[in-house]
Amino acid sequence: MESARLTGRCLCGAVHYGSPGPVLFSIVCHCRDCQRASGSGGVPVLGVPKPSFICQGPVKQSRIIGGSGLPAVRNFCGDCGSLLFGTPESAPEMVTIYVGSLDDPALFSPTAVLFVGQRPPWAKLATPLTEHETLPEH
């Protein structure tokens, strides 16, 4: 696992976060929930350990039952609405950072895509990636 120093913030700057890594996984999720939450064809996500993740600023949460059957909790800025990171109840030991909120999104190097069955044709990335119909088996 690569180590990293990851920092990010919302659009208006009210919320900042940081993680020393390591990056646990890097995926793009194309489930319909992520599409609706983001207004896009999918959400690029990287996972980091929760104990060393720090967030400063007022976040709001939406709790929607996700593909795991447990609530997928999306944390966003209460002022500007930027999606920032997820704290899934199915994986309480990790935080899932929404890569577009990183100070350096180029640090993201996806290895797989999830829920390709729900991915619109125009959202397929040019990079060849491992594709999972829904969630990968653990």
Ligand SMILES: [Zn+2]
């Ligand atoms: Zn904000």
Ligand SMILES: [Zn+2]
């Ligand atoms: Zn999703």
